[in-house]
Amino acid sequence: MSAGTVFGLCAAVAVGLGLYGVITNPQPLRKILAFNLIGSGVFTFFGVVAHRGAAAGFGGDPIPQALVITGIVVAFSATALALALLLRLFQAAGSATLRADAPPSAGSDPAKP
Amino acid sequence: MTPPPTAVLEAITTGAFLLVLSIVVPLAGALLAFAAGGRNLEKVALATLPIGLAIAVAIAFTMPSTGTPLVYLLGGWAPPLGVALRADGLSAVMLVIAALVICAIGVFAHADFHTPTGVAEARAPFSFWILLLGIWGALNTVFVGGDLFTLYVALELLTFAAVPLVCLDGRAETLQAALRYLLFALLGSVLYLVGTALLYGAYGTLDIVLLSQRVHAESATLVAASLMTVGLLAKTALFPLHLWLPPAHAGAPPAGSAVLSALVVKGSFFIVIRLWFDVMPAVPGFAATQLLAGLGAAAILFGSVVALRQERLKLLIAYSTLAQIGYLFLTFPLAFASGQLHSGGALSGGMLQAMSHATAKAAMFMSAGLIYAALGHDRIAGLGGIGRVLPMSILAFALGGVALIGVPPGGAYLAKELLLQAAGETEQWWWAIVIQAGGIFTSAYLVLVLAHVLAPVDKPVTLRAHMLRANVPWYQEALALLLALCSLLLGLVHWDAYLLVPQGTRLSLSILETLSSALWPILVGGVLAILLGRWSDWPPRIPLRGLSEAIVGPIRCSALSAGEALERADSILRQWPAAGLFLLALVILLGAAMLLGR
Numbered sequence: 021m022s023a024g025t026v027f028g029l030c031a032a033v034a035v036g037l038g039l040y041g042v043i044t045n046p047q048p049l050r051k052i053l054a055f056n057l058i059g060s061g062v063f064t065f066f067g068v069v070a071h072r073g074a075a076a077g078f079g080g081d082p083i084p085q086a087l088v089i090t091g092i093v094v095a096f097s098a099t100a101l102a103l104a105l106l107l108r109l110f111q112a113a114g115s116a117t118l119r120a121d122a123p124p125s126a127g128s129d130p131a132k133p
Numbered sequence: 134m135t136p137p138p139t140a141v142l143e144a145i146t147t148g149a150f151l152l153v154l155s156i157v158v159p160l161a162g163a164l165l166a167f168a169a170g171g172r173n174l175e176k177v178a179l180a181t182l183p184i185g186l187a188i189a190v191a192i193a194f195t196m197p198s199t200g201t202p203l204v205y206l207l208g209g210w211a212p213p214l215g216v217a218l219r220a221d222g223l224s225a226v227m228l229v230i231a232a233l234v235i236c237a238i239g240v241f242a243h244a245d246f247h248t249p250t251g252v253a254e255a256r257a258p259f260s261f262w263i264l265l266l267g268i269w270g271a272l273n274t275v276f277v278g279g280d281l282f283t284l285y286v287a288l289e290l291l292t293f294a295a296v297p298l299v300c301l302d303g304r305a306e307t308l309q310a311a312l313r314y315l316l317f318a319l320l321g322s323v324l325y326l327v328g329t330a331l332l333y334g335a336y337g338t339l340d341i342v343l344l345s346q347r348v349h350a351e352s353a354t355l356v357a358a359s360l361m362t363v364g365l366l367a368k369t370a371l372f373p374l375h376l377w378l379p380p381a382h383a384g385a386p387p388a389g390s391a392v393l394s395a396l397v398v399k400g401s402f403f404i405v406i407r408l409w410f411d412v413m414p415a416v417p418g419f420a421a422t423q424l425l426a427g428l429g430a431a432a433i434l435f436g437s438v439v440a441l442r443q444e445r446l447k448l449l450i451a452y453s454t455l456a457q458i459g460y461l462f463l464t465f466p467l468a469f470a471s472g473q474l475h476s477g478g479a480l481s482g483g484m485l486q487a488m489s490h491a492t493a494k495a496a497m498f499m500s501a502g503l504i505y506a507a508l509g510h511d512r513i514a515g516l517g518g519i520g521r522v523l524p525m526s527i528l529a530f531a532l533g534g535v536a537l538i539g540v541p542p543g544g545a546y547l548a549k550e551l552l553l554q555a556a557g558e559t560e561q562w563w564w565a566i567v568i569q570a571g572g573i574f575t576s577a578y579l580v581l582v583l584a585h586v587l588a589p590v591d592k593p594v595t596l597r598a599h600m601l602r603a604n605v606p607w608y609q610e611a612l613a614l615l616l617a618l619c620s621l622l623l624g625l626v627h628w629d630a631y632l633l634v635p636q637g638t639r640l641s642l643s644i645l646e647t648l649s650s651a652l653w654p655i656l657v658g659g660v661l662a663i664l665l666g667r668w669s670d671w672p673p674r675i676p677l678r679g680l681s682e683a684i685v686g687p688i689r690c691s692a693l694s695a696g697e698a699l700e701r702a703d704s705i706l707r708q709w710p711a712a713g714l715f716l717l718a719l720v721i722l723l724g725a726a727m728l729l730g731r
Contacts, residue, residue, distance in 0.1 A: 035327070042320060043713030051316055058323050062330065069334035084333060087282055091326060094289045098319050101293055105300070105312045113305035118313050118709055 028068045034061030048109075048116050052102045059095040063088045148195035149205035152218040152277045155188050155228060159270035163263050171254045178262035179243065182236045185269060189232035193225045197630035204279070212340035217279035219341070222631035223484055224276040227403060230488045231276070233619065234395050234495050235269050241499055241612045242388035257301050261388070267294035268392060275400045281329050281339040281361075281412070284404050288325065288368065292318045295397045298389040299381045310380035313709075317367060317377045320716065321401075324364030331357035341411050350416045350727075358416055359724035361408060362425075363716060368401035371425075371462060372432035373715045375455050376707040382451035387502020390447065394454045395495035399487050402461055409465065410480060415473040420730020421723055422466040422474070428719075430567045432459025437574030438699045441581060441665040446501045446511040450494070453578055457490045457537065460571045463564055467555035481632035482551030489544030489620045493533040496616035500526035500533070503605050503613065513582060514667070518590040523605065527586055529613035534579035536620040538658075539572045540651040544623025547634075554635065569654075576658025581666045664692035 034057055041054025066084045073081025110116045162181030166174045196203060202221040209215070220228070242265070246258040271294055274287035292315070300311040333339055335353040348354055363374075370378040382394050409417055436456030443449040464483030468474045503526045504519055505511045520527045539549040549568060556565040628634050663685070705711055 039713075039717070042316070043710055043717075046709070048312060048316070055316065055319050055323070058320075062323060062326050065327065066330050069330050072334060073337070084330070087329075087333070090282070090286060094286065094322075097293060098289070098315070098322075101296065102312065102315050102319070105296070105308060105315060108300070108303065109305060109308040109312055112303065112308055118309065118316070 024068050024071050027064055027071070031061045031064035031068060034058070034064065036061075046117070046119070048102075048106050048118055051118075052099060052106070055102075056095065056099060059091070063091060066091070144204070145206055145209075146201065146204050148192075149203045149218070149220075151188055151192045151195060152203055152205045152220055153207075155185070155192060155273045155277060156218075156270055158185050158188060159266045159273065163266035163270065166262055166266065170259070172248050174254075174259060174262055175243070175246070175248060178266055179239060181266060182239045185273075186232040186236050189228040189273075192220055193229050193631070196220065196222065196225045212280070212343055213338040216283055217340060217342075218277045218283075219279040220277045223403075223406070223480075226484065226488065226628070226631045227276045227399070228273060230491055231269065231272050231396055231399075234491055234616065235265065235392065237612050237616050238388050238391050238395075238495060238499075239265060241391070241609050244606050244609055245386060245388060245502075257386075260297060260301060261386075264294045264298050265388075265392065268298075268397065272396055272400050275403055279341055281332065281341065281344070281408075284407070285322070285325055285329060288365075288401060288404060289322055291397060291400045292322065292368065295393055298393060299385045301386055301389060304384075306380070307384040310377070310384045314377040314381045317374075317712065320713070321364040321367030321374075324360045324367070324716075324720065326364075328357040328361030328364065331360070341407065344412050345414075348413050348416060350418075352728075354413065354416055355724055355727045358408070358413060359421075359720050359727060362405060362723060363720045365401045365405045365408070366428075366719070367716055369398050369405065369458060370455065371428050371458055372435055372455065373428070373706045374712055374719070375432070375436075376709065376712040378455055379448060379451045379707075382454060382498075383445065383447040387499055387505070390451075390502070391495040391498040394451070394498055395491040398454070398458060399491060402458070402487065406464075406480070406483070410468070410474050410476050414475070416727065417465075417474065418472075418727055418730050419466075419469060420726040422469045423730075424723060424726045426463050426466045426564060426567075429459035429462030430564075432456060432462075433567060433571045433574060435699060435703055437571075437577065438665060438696050439703050440578045441662065442667060442696050442700050444512055444514065444667065446504065446513055446516070446582065447498070449513065449578055449582065450497050450501055453497075453537075453575070454490075454494060456571065456574060457486075457494070460568075461487055461490075463552060463568060463571075466561055467552055467559060467564060470559055477555070477633050478551045478635045479555035481628065481634055482548040482555065484632060485544045485551065485623065485628070486548035489536055489548065489623050492616045492620035492623070493536045493545070496529050496533040496613045496620065499609065499613035499616070500530040503609055507605055513585050516582070516585045517588040520586050523610065525607075525610035525614055526605075527583075529610065529617045531579065531583060532614070532617035532621055534575065534582075535651070536617060538576045538579065538651070538654050540621075541647050542624040543621045545620070546650070547624040551634065572654045573657045573661065576655045577661035577665070578658075580655065580659045581662040584662065664689050665696045 038054045038058030038061060041057065042051050045051055045054060066088045070081045070084035073084070106116055159181060162177060166177040169177050192203065202219050205218040207216045207218065242261060246261040248255050248258045268291060271287050271291035275284060275291065278284045278287055296311050296315045299314060300307040329339055331353050332344065335351070336344055336347045338344055338347070367374045382390050385393055433456045436452050436459060440449045440452035440456065443452060461483055464479050465474070467479035468477060501511060503523055504516070507522055508515070508519060536543040537545050539545040549572065552568050553565055556562065556568065706715070
């Protein structure tokens with residue numbers, strides 16, 4: 021098994037685990053972490069793509085690396101924004117849930133338990 | 134292995150520097166506003182608006198004179214090494230419409246997001262102006278980006294600027310709506326990113342023109358196409374991936390709702406168009422286009438019926454956005470002929486519909502915001518008599534709705550004609566039915582709202598205690614009216630220089646035809662509104678009351694229970710796990726449709 025295949029499979033496993041977490045886990049913080057896991061898988065996949073390009077005789081295709089750096093910056097800012105929103109939601113509602121049928125009501129009436 | 138890069142004869146065209154300016158000016162405005170802070174921030178933002186509008190108009194005027202797309206190569210490097218910005222006719226019209234709507238929203242928001250006297254800096258205005266300019270810069274990048282990765286960055290910028298707009302008021306429920314929006318949009322963007330990695334791995338470039346020359350239907354392309362498309366659908370909130378849209382669009386402040394509903398969802402829709410029509414017109418195949426439009430038809434049905442059952446005006450408009458997004462996706466099968474997608478009348482129709490929806494929906498959200506400001510609530514059942522307080526806003530709302538139904542000379546009318554003509558040419562009569570049904574449903578919720586607004590009231594309207602009539606500035610009402618009129622007049626513009634409008638699709642301005650094309654959808658829509666709407670004083674005060682009760686009663690009963698079933702199904706679909714599973718299922722379905730249905 022070549023290095024490309026191994027890393028490709030690892031990337032697929034990370035994406036799969038992350039997708040499972042994002043879809044099934046009800047807690048927003050875990051969803052954010054799972055999203056980062058998907059991101060790591062995708063970035064590894066970009067590495068595999070760069071490695072395949074290198075097989076043509078180059079030392080490595082630099083463009084996927086450039087794309088990955090941009091992708092990491094985007095994922096970092098996304099995580100920061102999501103965490104900031106989550107913190108504000110927790111401060112305003114006293115709990116953090118994404119369930120549509122249980123809207124946080126404590127925000128409008130802080131006296132309620 | 135990747136084929137050797139072919140030389141592209143591309144050079145910077147005259148006037149292409151405007152494309153750079155269209156991106157730089159809003160973003161520089163946002164940075165300057167951030168640096169200025171406090172009271173100067175708003176002045177900087179308001180000063181940026183006319184400059185950006187002038188640039189967009191300049192691009193639109195430069196294009197026809199050259200006859201070719203504007204191309205700018207960043208740093209003088211041609212793709213595949215460099216990154217190109219390109220503007221064709223679609224980009225030009227979207228740039229202008231986005232600039233118009235943003236400018237109108239900016240002036241409209243001047244009243245709501247004004248830093249109060251005596252305060253050095255307030256959080257909501259500070260965020261709003263920077264976010265508005267950020268959205269504008271991101272949208273312009275989406276419209277002129279010539280590279281799939283540039284489009285990815287633009288899409289992310291658009292999402293990051295749009296999400297905080299939802300929760301500017303800082304209430305728990307809007308924060309929750311914003312978080313749902315962000316997390317689901319991120320899931321969509323990850324799918325898009327995987328698709329770009331696959332395409333790069335297969336073809337060694339992400340430039341749209343180069344890719345379109347190299348791409349062919351192999352497994353990597355099909356997987357990439359379905360991943361990217363579904364990712365974009367999640368950001369566009371096409372049914373059944375719409376869990377984030379209603380609370381986000383209904384919870385945002387009026388100016389925020391207007392920009393989210395009018396423009397932000399169009400950004401990702403525009404990238405779907407780029408992907409399917411420009412990058413890989415021959416790849417998707419017949420079945421995939423039918424699948425997309427099928428989702429669109431379901432969106433029209435669910436969005437409209439659930440809209441009719443809403444108790445709050447802003448939620449009704451948000452669900453109507455859902456239906457209108459579905460309408461946009463009818464473009465795909467109608468543009469499909471002899472094995473590939475063609476940029477012809479159907480595409481022009483889809484873009485025209487997007488533009489008229491952008492202007493009309495912004496107008497409707499603005500007037501809903503003004504109604505909320507005057508009454509202190511937006512319950513549809515309590516709207517009686519508001520017409521006397523805010524006649525101009527109600528007129529704007531009604532005109533926006535009428536424009537969306539597709540009444541000449543509206544842009545939506547021309548769009549409907551183009552789509553119907555394409556349906557005739559490609560012999561897909563079933564989409565013609567859906568197109569007509571879309572117009573009828575639109576008139577149904579318009580009739581529902583107007584019937585409540587115009588209902589006779591026994592007691593005078595109680596305005597919010599501290600909200601006197603004078604607190605709704607005249608220019609806010611005028612702007613809503615202006616945008617609605619803009620949507621109604623879009624059909625009169627000569628689009629030939631930008632969009633392919635087949636000969637023979639001309640607006641007929643004869644009064645008889647206008648009346649008939651306007652009247653019958655409104656009449657049928659009225660019946661639907663009576664059957665499906667929630668009326669507090671059922672049966673409504675219509676003539677022949679006894680007869681209507683005897684005949685309409687049983688029909689209404691079954692219609693109501695059907696509506697209730699649809700609403701319950703919608704609330705299940707809007708659960709997070711259901712939407713997530715649908716996301717994955719759609720990737721597989723779309724991939725299978727592309728593979729098998731060729």
